[in-house]
Amino acid sequence: MIGTAPGAYSWLPKSALQGLFDRLRELGYEVVGPRVADGAVTLGEITSLAELPAGVRDEQEPGKYRLTVIEGGGYFDHVVGPHSLKPFLFPPRTTVLQVLRVRDSWVAHTPEPPRPKRAVIGVRSCDLHALAIQDRVFLGGPHRDPEYAARREGLFLVAVNCGRSAATCFCVSMDTGPAVTGGADLILTELPDGFVVRVGTEGGGNVLAGLDCRECTPAELAEAESVPKRAASQQTRRLNPATVHDTLMNNLQHPRWDDAAKRCLSCANCTMVCPTCFCSTVNEVTDLAGEQTTRERVWESCFNEEHSWTGSGAVHPTTKTRYRQWLTHKLATWIDQFGSSGCVGCGRCITWCPVGIDLTEEVAAMEGSRE
Amino acid sequence: MIALPANPWQVMMTTIRDIVPETPGVQTYALTFDDAAARYSFLPGQFNMLYLPGVGESAISVSSDPGDTTKLRHTVRAVGNVTRAMEKLRPGDKLGVRGPFGTAWPVDEFRGKDVVVVAGGLGLAPLRPAIYHLIRHRADYGRVTLLYGARSPTDLLNETEYEAWRAGGIDVQPIVNVAPESWRGAVGFVTAPLATVPLDPTRTGVFTCGPDVMMRFVAEGAVNRGVPANRVFVSLERNMNCAVGLCGHCQFGPTFVCKDGPVLPFDRVRQLMLVENF
Numbered sequence: 074m075i076g077t078a079p080g081a082y083s084w085l086p087k088s089a090l091q092g093l094f095d096r097l098r099e100l101g102y103e104v105v106g107p108r109v110a111d112g113a114v115t116l117g118e119i120t121s122l123a124e125l126p127a128g129v130r131d132e133q134e135p136g137k138y139r140l141t142v143i144e145g146g147g148y149f150d151h152v153v154g155p156h157s158l159k160p161f162l163f164p165p166r167t168t169v170l171q172v173l174r175v176r177d178s179w180v181a182h183t184p185e186p187p188r189p190k191r192a193v194i195g196v197r198s199c200d201l202h203a204l205a206i207q208d209r210v211f212l213g214g215p216h217r218d219p220e221y222a223a224r225r226e227g228l229f230l231v232a233v234n235c236g237r238s239a240a241t242c243f244c245v246s247m248d249t250g251p252a253v254t255g256g257a258d259l260i261l262t263e264l265p266d267g268f269v270v271r272v273g274t275e276g277g278g279n280v281l282a283g284l285d286c287r288e289c290t291p292a293e294l295a296e297a298e299s300v301p302k303r304a305a306s307q308q309t310r311r312l313n314p315a316t317v318h319d320t321l322m323n324n325l326q327h328p329r330w331d332d333a334a335k336r337c338l339s340c341a342n343c344t345m346v347c348p349t350c351f352c353s354t355v356n357e358v359t360d361l362a363g364e365q366t367t368r369e370r371v372w373e374s375c376f377n378e379e380h381s382w383t384g385s386g387a388v389h390p391t392t393k394t395r396y397r398q399w400l401t402h403k404l405a406t407w408i409d410q411f412g413s414s415g416c417v418g419c420g421r422c423i424t425w426c427p428v429g430i431d432l433t434e435e436v437a438a439m440e441g442s443r444e
Numbered sequence: 445m446i447a448l449p450a451n452p453w454q455v456m457m458t459t460i461r462d463i464v465p466e467t468p469g470v471q472t473y474a475l476t477f478d479d480a481a482a483r484y485s486f487l488p489g490q491f492n493m494l495y496l497p498g499v500g501e502s503a504i505s506v507s508s509d510p511g512d513t514t515k516l517r518h519t520v521r522a523v524g525n526v527t528r529a530m531e532k533l534r535p536g537d538k539l540g541v542r543g544p545f546g547t548a549w550p551v552d553e554f555r556g557k558d559v560v561v562v563a564g565g566l567g568l569a570p571l572r573p574a575i576y577h578l579i580r581h582r583a584d585y586g587r588v589t590l591l592y593g594a595r596s597p598t599d600l601l602n603e604t605e606y607e608a609w610r611a612g613g614i615d616v617q618p619i620v621n622v623a624p625e626s627w628r629g630a631v632g633f634v635t636a637p638l639a640t641v642p643l644d645p646t647r648t649g650v651f652t653c654g655p656d657v658m659m660r661f662v663a664e665g666a667v668n669r670g671v672p673a674n675r676v677f678v679s680l681e682r683n684m685n686c687a688v689g690l691c692g693h694c695q696f697g698p699t700f701v702c703k704d705g706p707v708l709p710f711d712r713v714r715q716l717m718l719v720e721n722f
Contacts, residue, residue, distance in 0.1 A: 409698030
């Protein structure tokens with residue numbers, strides 16, 4: 074008999090991991106996990122262990138992402154790719170209103186949002202923190218986002234403790250990882266022969282109960298504890314969350330903004346891969362006859378000029394003012410709005426920036442010299 | 445308080461009852477709800493998202509009397525996609541409405557006190573519901589003054605109403621930047637009368653709306669007269685898309701202008717208003 078109460082640990086042999094997939098599918102979940110697609114580890118529907126990126130390691134640097142395969146490596150040796158949980162809860166394109174012309178008027182209705190049952194396998198601590206941040210954005214205010222709320226309900230999360238860090242990771246300094254501290258239904262730590270599984274929620278315990286588990290040995294538990302510590306020790310980048318708010322807000326005219334603007338392409342990649350960026354815009358999509366209109370909400374970015382457009386022009390007309398808007402919001406005014414930083418230290422914006430702008434360096438440059 | 449709709453994207457259909465040309469490029473649209481059972485009320489200073497299917501939405505302050513919602517008026521300058529398409533509409537045409545959204549002029553906070561309203565150009569429109577409210581409840585307030593600046597006499601909004609407002613107990617003082625010889629009123633910037641108008645800073649609230657730069661000078665002018673910055677209120681304009689704090693377009697530092705504003709106490713935004721293009 075294994076423990077299935079929240080906080081209990083058990084041992085899941087590697088060969089039994091397929092059982093977790095099968096059990097989740099039996100329970101009606103679409104199972105999403107990491108797999109290699111388009112030269113990156115991305116999240117998509119998977120049905121078997123064989124699809125997991127065994128032995129795949131991601132080499133990440135500012136503006137650089139490469140995969141290598143290590144013979145005999147683990148299923149979760151990679152770190153974070155361009156995808157996070159964001160597109161599953163806040164889809165890149167969704168319908169918020171449908172409008173039909175009826176005689177001389179219009180009839181509008183809000184479509185019922187889909188309520189998928191979805192299990193995501195391999196979620197990292199940084200992304201669980203990002204999810205908690207998006208929960209505050211979409212569900213914490215006076216107006217709840219109906220689509221996000223519907224998708225959030227059916228989400229089952231199998232987290233993984235990171236065993237290595239990419240060069241772009243800085244979750245240690247943001248206090249968001251690499252060890253998973255909560256927010257998941259099951260938490261796996263991968264060892265060479267199997268997984269130490271910690272139960273996060275009652276629902277997680279129920280799923281685990283049907284699997285081929287046994288109790289962990291003290292040696293397995295001790296080894297599992299060392300896994301995220303190893304990842305933590307590899308991190309070199311850092312931000313100081315205690316001072317970054319004032320560093321930025323007291324330096325709004327710092328020459329470093331001009332310097333960053335000379336490098337920044339205003340391409341919006343950083344905001345697309347960011348697991349917390351939530352800007353969107355609604356487009357009108359009409360049929361040719363003009364009888365039907367769909368209002369589609371799509372991801373938007375503060376790096377687009379039209380994002381800040383008003384009757385008297387754009388509030389942020391230049392790359393400098395847009396980069397400043399993004400960074401001050403992410404690292405400073407987000408704290409004023411939601412009580413936490415908008416950054417979880419996942420490093421995606423550094424890796425996926427085509428010119429390799431590193432926000433930790435930009436902040437450090439302003440820390441060192443007052444405007 | 446007004447109940448929030450379960451789904452913030454739901455639109456109510458209205459019919460345009462009349463369209464009144466105001467100044468060049470500016471028109472006032474009077475709307476009535478098609479659903480006679482629609483229970484709509486708003487507070488002075490709040491805005492609606494006006495929706496033209498197939499074209500899009502635009503955030504427009506309500507400019508009519510909050511005490512009478514049988515005709516909901518919006519004064520609109522044709523300047524973007526949606527407002528230029530609206531310009532082609534005729535009475536009888538349909539417009540969608542989502543709202544009301546945002547914060548209101550704090551008319552209750554200044555009951556028993558004096559109010560100075562300072563408007564610039566089209567900035568009179570979001571203040572007009574406050575003016576109607578002050579007239580309707582005139583006995584509840586002390587001195588009420590409207591300082592209204594526009595570029596030229598032809599840019600003065602709602603000029604035909606000033607006599608009625610004066611009769612309602614408001615000291616209406618228009619001022620224009622440039623005037624033909626026929627103009628008998630004041631010439632200059634609206635900050636000039638603000639510097640000299642009778643004003644007791646211990647019992648006065650200042651409500652201002654206009655271009656950002658104008659509001660900054662007006663608000664600082666009021667502070668110079670001794671009015672505490674938290675009793676000076678500005679109404680900010682930013683891009684609005686969702687109007688409920690979920691889309692990110694309207695952010696101004698820590699403020700979501702759509703839900704924390706548009707009406708904000710000056711002390712909250714004073715420092716950031718000094719930073720160009722923030």
